[in-house]
Amino acid sequence: MTESGKNGPSSIEVALKGCCPRCGKGRLYKGFLDLAPECEVCGLDYSFADSGDGPAVFIMMIAGFIIVGLVLWVEFTWSPPYWVHAVLWIPLTLALTVGLIRPLKGWLVAQQFRHKAEEGRLEK
Template sequence: MDRPNPLLAGLKSRCPNCGEGRLFSGFLKVAPACDRCGYDLAKADSGDGPAVFVILIAGFLCAFTMLFVEMAYKPPIWVHLVVFLPLTLVVCIGLLRPLKGVLLAAQFANKASEARHD
């Protein structure tokens, strides 16, 4: 059996070891182990990395778009609130899970360990 690309598996919220099992047991809660291959996922921790990337990406996309709309069309403030608050929420929530999966898979691919005993 060919080993899957761990980063693509993480992007799809799949186990970075086998590419088939679920990586998450909830929306953002990492499963204790892969339900297909039994790989231990309990020690995987992405920390604040996904949130930082989401803030940077969503902030750039939404703020740039909002500034462009403001400069080009000068709409009233309520248009910004009605359009860009939901847009920002959708982009942030939509990016959080895939980015967390990618960062967890990157730890797997690079054989990172929280507690190394060198």
């Protein structure tokens, strides 16, 4: 497999499986969101990966769009009491945000690997 990951798994596969962006066999995570230090299969060092706040920003936009749209639709269609909104939207908000954080982080790490993204440097 090439270092750029062209023969490796797709970024979507890395996101959904949580696998190594180079070989597709090793684990990307050692915990829920903590990246492993390296792939236990091919030895790829994950120190290059820094997803930063990217996954959180994407999740806020995606979940916010979905939740606010549904809240407005339900409110203007049925005008339920506030407790119904709490029962509906708190669990959905938690499910969307927690359910999306790991795949989006994996996708961003895979994109960094595939495109050889690194911190910018000033030339001297």
